[in-house]
Amino acid sequence: MSAAPAHDLAGHTVLVTGASGPKIGSGVCDALHAAGARLVINDLNDEHVGRTVHRYPGAVGVVGDVSRPDDVARMFNEAIDRAGPLTGLVNNAGVGLITPMLDATQAEFDRIVDIDFRGVWLMSQAFARSVAAHGRPGAIVNVSSVHAGKTIGRYAIYASAKAAVEGLTRACAVEFGPIGVRCNAIAPGYVPINRDLVPPDYPAPDASWIATHTNSEQVLQRVIEPIDCGWAAQFLLSEQSRCITGQVITIDAGLTARLYNGDMSARIYADRERQATLRAEGQDAR
Ligand SMILES: NC(=O)c1ccc[n+]([C@@H]2O[C@H](COP(=O)([O-])OP(=O)(O)OC[C@H]3O[C@@H](n4cnc5c(N)ncnc54)[C@H](O)[C@@H]3O)[C@@H](O)[C@H]2O)c1
Structure with missing residues (x-):
């Protein structure tokens, strides 16, 4: 699928967390790179970050865990040293958990909340501080989920963390607006893996489940691709969305409508x- 730019991000430098992931992170990076943005690629693993940086000429990599304050501070220093002041942040890094609420452990709860919520807070705080220090306006795009608004059994902790991300999105919009930072979110439905980015032996998603979900649950009978999320992020980082802040764009092919x-x-x-x-x-x- 083409990542043809609808919005111009030339001169922008955008840090994308969890950018080596073969699902939404890949679509976000494709769309932002196509629009002319310089990418700062974050993920947990040196090799994965290196491979992703290689795909986007001019990109730089910062390895670290978004839920750790020391990693976050180091990554912002490294990013700004190597790529200059940041104008955009996409909080994409995230992990899921499918388990009945009664069975979930404290360690599982902490892991989801640490990465999916605390990580977004830490990265957004560091980004807003860096924008304030450098005097260039900026924009944040958080990756929420349809589970923030409605959910199903076994998703309690993930759904709650994503609802918190949407609350934080509005709070950041309110507090950071005066220093020139907009903050919005995208809430995707089910987005399968980009098979071009994983080895052939990578476990294949259940094709019949995807077909049933697409045809029976979504209004639009087409699979949501990573680039669909990328295009929305491209818009929310661009000048064309300059008066939009504190909002959530749902990308679910009509699932929740x-x-x-x-x-x-x-x-x-x-x-x-x-x-x-x-x-x-x-x-x-x-
Ligand atoms: N795929 C979907 O259907 C879907 C739907 C709605 C929302 N989301 C959200 O999209 C985002 C991306 O998920 P995805 O489905 O594309 O999965 P993914 O596994 O392809 O990508 C997630 C990436 O985040 C990285 N990561 C995990 N913990 C991290 C940490 N502490 N610090 C830095 N990086 C970390 C992983 O290594 C991975 O590369 C997540 O926030 C997820 O909740 C996904």
Whole structure:
């Protein structure tokens, strides 16, 4: 899928966390690079960061854990030393957890909250400080999830962390707006892996599950690709969104727009027609 730029990010330098991931991070990097942004690639593993940096000419890598304050401080220093003042931050790094709430351990809770929420807070705080120090306006894009608004069983801690990210998005918009930092979020639905970025033996997602999800749960019957998230991030970092802050753009192909699987009214009208037909035929419509 083409990452053709709709928005110009020439002159921008954007730090993307969890950027070596073969799902949303890859789409964000493709779209921002295509728009002319210089990328600062963060992830946990030296080799993965190196491989990702290689894909984007001019990019620099900063290895570290977004949930650790010392790593965050070091990464901002390294990024600014090597790439100059940052104008954008995409808080993409995140981990999931699918387990019943009654079975979840404190360690699992801490891991999700540390990476998915505390990491976003630490990175956003460091970014806002750096913008204030360098005097160039900036923008943050947080990667939330459809689970922030509605969820299903076994996602309690992940869903809560993402809801917290959306609250933080609004709070950062309010507190950082006066120093020239906008803050928005994207909330993707299900985004499968980009198979071009993983070795052939990487576990394949369940194709029949993806087809059922796409065709039965989404309004738009197309798979959401990483680049769909990238295009939204591109817009939210660009001048074209200069008056937008504190907002969440849902990228879910209509998953959360629909009630009752979309056919409740069809069922009601079919039932009414059946009753009218029975009445016309003189039969008891009940
Ligand atoms: N894929 C989906 O369907 C989907 C849907 C909604 C939201 N999301 C969100 O999108 C974001 C990216 O997830 P993804 O699905 O693309 O997964 P992914 O595994 O492809 O990418 C996540 C990346 O984050 C990195 N990471 C994990 N912990 C980190 C830490 N402490 N510091 C720095 N990097 C760290 C991982 O190494 C990985 O490369 C996450 O925030 C996730 O919650 C994903």
